[in-house]
Amino acid sequence: MLPTAVRDYISAHDQDFIARLLTFLRFPSIANIAAASDGSDACIDCANWLQQQLASLGFDAAVVDNPGGKPNVIAHWHHHAHAPTVMLYGHYDVQPPEPLAPWLNPPFQPQIRDGNIYARGANDNKGQFFAHLMAVEAWLKGHGELPVNITIFAEGEEEIGSPQLETFIRTHAQLLQADICLISDSEFFAADCPSITYSLRGLAYIELTLTGARADAHSGIHGGALQNPINALACMIAGMHDANGAVTLEGFYDDVLPLDENERRAWQSLPFSLPDYAASLGVPCLSGGEHKYSVLERRWARPTLDCNGIIGGYTEAGSKTIIPASATAKISMRLVAHQDPARQVAAFRRYVETHTPAGFTADIQVFSTANPLFVDPDSPLIQAAARAYVTGFAKSPSLIRCGASIPVAETMQRLLKLQPVLMGLGLPDDNLHSPNEKFSLQQLRNGAVTIAAMLTEIADGTP
Ligand SMILES: [Zn+2]
Secondary structure (H helix, E strand, O other): OOOHHHHHHHHHOHHHHHHHHHHHHHOOOEOOOOOOOOOOOHHHHHHHHHHHHHHHOOOEEEEEOOOOOOOEEEEEEOOOOOOOEEEEEEEOOEOOOOOOOOOOOOOOOOEEEOOEEEOOOOOOOHHHHHHHHHHHHHHHHHHOOOOOEEEEEEEOOHHHOOOOHHHHHHHOOOOOOOOEEEEOOOEOOEOOEOEEEEEEOEEEEEEEEEEOOOOOEEOOOOEOOEOOHHHHHHHHHHOOEOOOOOEOOOOOOOOOOOOOHHHHHHHHOOOOOHHHHHHHHOOOOOOOOOOOOOHHHHHHOOOEEEEEEEEEOOOOOOOOOEEOOEEEEEEEEEEOOOOOHHHHHHHHHHHHHHHOOOOOEEEEEEEEEEOOEEOOOOOHHHHHHHHHHHHHHOOOOEEEEEOOOOHHHHHHHHHHOOEEEEOOOEOOOOOOOOOOOEEEHHHHHHHHHHHHHHHHHHHOOOO
C-alpha cells in the first residue's frame, strides 16, 4: 500500500512541482547543438540543474562526463541493505523545436493552457521523467525515506539516437547496477486507457546499391542492350513481398514469437477504430503488411520490411535520357521478439546474392541494428506495474506492444541484466517531436502517484 503521506505530499506540493517542471522545460537542451563560443551549453546547464535537484533531496548525485557528447546525470540513494535497487531512467535532452511558426508559445517558454503544459520536452521526456522525481521526493519528504534503493539515470543524447550509450553503460556499469529499470517514455493507448508496453520492435537498417555501366549512358543508343539498375532494383524490392504481403526472405519468420491467444483477445477489446486510424493517416484503407493478421498485430507483433527511399538516375527538372549507372535503396526491417537482427541481415544478403540480375554488382551497407524487447506480460513485475496504475489512475491498464523501438530498454536488459518496465504516462495527442508539444497536468499528478506506488509494489517483494 502506498502510504497516505506520500500521496498527500504530491497533492500538497502541486504548485511547487509545476513551477519546477517549468524551470526544467526552460533549458533548450538540444543534444546536437554544440557549446557556444563562450563555452555555455544548455545541456550542461540542464544536467547541472538536475544534479542540484537530486542532491538537495539527499541523493549522491553527479554530472558524469560522456566524452565527445552531452553529459549524463547519475544519482544514488542506496540506504537499504537488503532492498532491491530500482533505476529510474529518463532523458533530459529534447528534439529541436523547428518549425517555430506553428507554436502558440515559444517552445522554451512553457505555458499552461486548459490543464496542459505546452513546451518542447513537456512530454518527451522531461514531463514524464519529472513524475519520477516527484515520486521520489514525495517518499523522501512525505514519508522520510524511500522503500527501495534508487539509482537515477538521466541521459543527454536520447533524441540523437544515444550514439555513445553502450560505451557509457559499459564504462559505468558499476554505477548503474540495478535490478529493475522503470522508463516513462511511452504513452497511453488512448486517453483514459492507461497502458503498459511490454514489447518493442527492433530494427535493421540497410542500404542496397546496384551498379551497372561505368557511367550514365545514352538511353537511345544503348537502351535495349544495357541493363538498367533502377528497373532491376525495383524488381528486387518488389520480390521481397509476396501477393499476401508476407516478406519472402528465406527464414525471415523462423524466430518470430507467435502471438498468444490471450494477447490477441486482449487487443480486440482495445478502444481502436480502424476507420479512424486510417483517416488519421489520410488513407481510405490499410493494405500494408501481411493480410492474414489484424492491423494491431501487423504493427506490434509481426516483422516488416519497408523501402524508405530510392536514389538513382536523373532527378532534376525536365528530362534527360539516360540509362543510369547505379541505383540505391534504403531499406528497414522492423523486427519482433525473438528475431536476431544479424540473422535477418544475413537473410537479406542471401536474397541479394540470389536475385541480383546478370551485369550488376550489389553492395550492402548496414547502418544500424537494434534488438527487439520483450518482457513476459504475465510476469510478477508487469502485474505489479498494473496494480500501481490502478493506484495512480483508478483504472486497470491495458497491456500493449509498440511497433517502434526504445533501444535503451533493450540495452539495459542486455548489458546490465536489469528488467525494464515501460510505464508510459503520455497521451497519444501530445505532439511529440512536433510543434505545440504538451503534457497533461493530470497525467503528471497521477503519473507521480503511479510511480510512487510502483516503488511500494517492488518493496513489497513482487519480483
Ligand atoms: Zn523523443
